[in-house]
Amino acid sequence: MSKRGEQLQNKGARGKRRATAERSASASSGAPGGGGGGDAGTPPARWRLWLKRVLVWGGALAALGLVFLAFAVGFAASSLPDYATLKAAQPGQTIVVRARDGRELVEIGPSFGEWMSYSEIPENMTNAMVAVEDKRFRSHWGVDPVRLTGALIEGITGSRARLGGTSTITQQLARNLFLNNNRSLDRKAREAVLALALEWKFSKEQILELYLNKVYFGGGAYGIDSASRKFFSHPANELSVEEAAIIAGLVKAPSQYSPTADVQAAVDRAQVVLGLMQEQGYITADQAQVDVSAVQLKEQAGQNSVRYFTDWVLPQLDIILPETYEPIEVWTTLDVGMQRAATAAIEANTPKGAQGALVSLDRDGAILAMVGGTDYVASNYNRATAAMRQPGSAWKLFVYLAALEAGYTPEDTVVDTPVTIDGWSPKNSNGRNVGETDLRTAFAYSINTVAAQLGNEVGFGTVASMARRFGVNSKIDTFPSMVLGSSEMRVIEMTQAFAGIAAKGAPVEPYGITKVTGASGEVLYRREEVRQSPAVPDHVVKGITDLLQAAVQTGTGRAADIGRPVAGKTGTTSSNKDGWFIGFSSGVTTGVWMGRDDAKAVPGLQGGRAPAQAFAAFMRFAVKDRPVEQFDVTLELPEWQREPDEESLLGSPDDYYYIDEQGNMVEPGRREPSNNPLGPDGQRSSEGPPAASRDFLEEATGGSLPQNQRPPREPRRPTPQGNAKPPE
Numbered sequence: 001m002s003k004r005g006e007q008l009q010n011k012g013a014r015g016k017r018r019a020t021a022e023r024s025a026s027a028s029s030g031a032p033g034g035g036g037g038g039d040a041g042t043p044p045a046r047w048r049l050w051l052k053r054v055l056v057w058g059g060a061l062a063a064l065g066l067v068f069l070a071f072a073v074g075f076a077a078s079s080l081p082d083y084a085t086l087k088a089a090q091p092g093q094t095i096v097v098r099a100r101d102g103r104e105l106v107e108i109g110p111s112f113g114e115w116m117s118y119s120e121i122p123e124n125m126t127n128a129m130v131a132v133e134d135k136r137f138r139s140h141w142g143v144d145p146v147r148l149t150g151a152l153i154e155g156i157t158g159s160r161a162r163l164g165g166t167s168t169i170t171q172q173l174a175r176n177l178f179l180n181n182n183r184s185l186d187r188k189a190r191e192a193v194l195a196l197a198l199e200w201k202f203s204k205e206q207i208l209e210l211y212l213n214k215v216y217f218g219g220g221a222y223g224i225d226s227a228s229r230k231f232f233s234h235p236a237n238e239l240s241v242e243e244a245a246i247i248a249g250l251v252k253a254p255s256q257y258s259p260t261a262d263v264q265a266a267v268d269r270a271q272v273v274l275g276l277m278q279e280q281g282y283i284t285a286d287q288a289q290v291d292v293s294a295v296q297l298k299e300q301a302g303q304n305s306v307r308y309f310t311d312w313v314l315p316q317l318d319i320i321l322p323e324t325y326e327p328i329e330v331w332t333t334l335d336v337g338m339q340r341a342a343t344a345a346i347e348a349n350t351p352k353g354a355q356g357a358l359v360s361l362d363r364d365g366a367i368l369a370m371v372g373g374t375d376y377v378a379s380n381y382n383r384a385t386a387a388m389r390q391p392g393s394a395w396k397l398f399v400y401l402a403a404l405e406a407g408y409t410p411e412d413t414v415v416d417t418p419v420t421i422d423g424w425s426p427k428n429s430n431g432r433n434v435g436e437t438d439l440r441t442a443f444a445y446s447i448n449t450v451a452a453q454l455g456n457e458v459g460f461g462t463v464a465s466m467a468r469r470f471g472v473n474s475k476i477d478t479f480p481s482m483v484l485g486s487s488e489m490r491v492i493e494m495t496q497a498f499a500g501i502a503a504k505g506a507p508v509e510p511y512g513i514t515k516v517t518g519a520s521g522e523v524l525y526r527r528e529e530v531r532q533s534p535a536v537p538d539h540v541v542k543g544i545t546d547l548l549q550a551a552v553q554t555g556t557g558r559a560a561d562i563g564r565p566v567a568g569k570t571g572t573t574s575s576n577k578d579g580w581f582i583g584f585s586s587g588v589t590t591g592v593w594m595g596r597d598d599a600k601a602v603p604g605l606q607g608g609r610a611p612a613q614a615f616a617a618f619m620r621f622a623v624k625d626r627p628v629e630q631f632d633v634t635l636e637l638p639e640w641q642r643e644p645d646e647e648s649l650l651g652s653p654d655d656y657y658y659i660d661e662q663g664n665m666v667e668p669g670r671r672e673p674s675n676n677p678l679g680p681d682g683q684r685s686s687e688g689p690p691a692a693s694r695d696f697l698e699e700a701t702g703g704s705l706p707q708n709q710r711p712p713r714e715p716r717r718p719t720p721q722g723n724a725k726p727p728e
Helices: 003-028 042-079 083-088 123-133 145-157 169-178 185-201 204-214 224-232 241-250 263-279 306-320 336-349 392-405 439-444 448-458 460-469 480-484 491-502 538-553 610-622 694-701
Strands: 095-098 104-108 328-332 355-361 367-371 413-416 435-438 513-517 523-526 567-572 578-585 588-595
Touching: 083 204, 095 306, 104 306, 123 169, 123 204, 123 241, 123 263, 169 185, 169 204, 185 204, 204 224, 224 241, 241 263, 306 328, 306 367, 306 513, 336 355, 336 367, 336 588, 336 610, 355 491, 355 610, 367 610, 392 439, 392 448, 392 460, 392 480, 392 491, 392 538, 392 567, 392 578, 413 439, 413 448, 435 439, 439 448, 439 538, 448 460, 448 480, 460 480, 491 538, 491 567, 491 578, 491 588, 538 567, 567 610, 578 610, 588 610
Parallel strands: 095 328
Antiparallel strands: 095 104, 328 513, 355 367, 355 588, 413 435, 513 523, 567 578, 578 588
């Protein structure tokens, strides 16, 4: 072999040995078993690279977030009002409701007691609030990291192990001062920023002072002094440890733990607060065992029947006023004296186990008194404006109105006889029938069969339409039994209908607000007078007033007599479930209802007894300062309703032109005396010569002429059976 060939062979051998050595080294440092290849070290290196990137970028983002948060908190802190401004701000709208004479009836909305400085607030009160709402209040910077972490864990795991919410006292203050209660992430973020800003700008003592003077404790009470006066009748600087525990326990759920709503719930919650105070070292074990149930609560005397009226009238502000948050005063129509009299009348006359309601209207519809039940504190359900009850015979007002408009008069003869209409056979309450009687008597004694016949004759739809004319808006059935009041009505709308009769047939609209004024006295709303045209002719109003007066004078409503003219109607439903009396006198119309909320029978309940007695007790006071007003019941029938042969009603012959025997026209009152000026009795006659001789008249009429005699009117008899077509 040549020398050059040996060199090439040696060079190749050395390259093979070097490659073998590299593979051995690689194998010795590779995966177990000597394998793994040349890429075995790449994944650990990449993982470390990504971890490094996450830490670097995460740290950068966190730093950037902290910088942004610092700027946000700094900007919020610089934008916060000063302490004096925050102290003066009041949440919510205050509404003062006044009676017709200007006296304050009730104040609705926020109630603020005396401002308590931090040094004046009892230590037990601050400790109780911190213990139950934010035990790390004195150590965090506005947001509690422990609570926040717990909230995140709860959100991930769904656990409910935490006893408190996520918001600290500072966060709650921020929300109360600047935000709403929406449970959104955006609101929580802003709440946290504002809390940090508050902690930056104010001391812990200032924050706690603001919080305790502004937090809501229920019942309209804002701040511990207002709550202390509301629940315990003394200022907040006199709070005992058990009273402080009750107040601190209210913040979580003011309505649920209110001692005026549920005493036991308030006591149980206070025991939890005392336990937390002991656990955190604020009180001893002996102090934690105080008897909270022995705390003397304030009597809620202010919750009287006037609240039935204010609960009904205040929602109307949303309709009559533009949106406003300034304090306002609402001037109403309520008469304080009449309201007291109405409350006493209902309480004194309502049968045991039953409820009573009363509405009284002035002649223009102004509400003078309203009672929705026997005890507002026990039940704030307003039976005067919300309860739907059958009016019974009080509904006959509309039946007889329709009959009078159709041509009946109070003197017309009707027949009380058994009747069946479409399979329905009404019975009278005494089980008897009296036969022929007049319309006035049938109404006064509330004879059912006559009302049924009248309703059938005029048409049930006509009766319903009559009720609509006088403001009845509830559903009205047009079955035959509707004439006896089977459709359910509200007390206020039945009273409204009777008030329309008292107003000479002009429908009235009940109202309770006359004006609303703002904080500076400017008038925001003033009621304008509304004039309605009469819903029925004048002779119909006089006729129904005649009937209503007879019902009190001689009929079922005699217990409603008050020594002056009263017109009204009783109503009693089957099995004595409802009793009504509605009537008017001297321009005041009052409706009274009594019955049970569950519509069960009330033994002995009849419209002519307890309801009529309550009506009389109230009305004696209501009209005592008003002049006595006699009812105008003199009927002047329209031309179409007069009989064609009643010419004597058209006046004296002296009031008309006539033709004398020579064919000359003689003016009224200018008649010349006849040749024989003396009459048969020797006295001068004031009559002129007759227009025609007696012989001529007898021959023309076919018989002897009656002397000064009017033919009698034929009695009106309602159709006893069958359905008559209602008049068009």
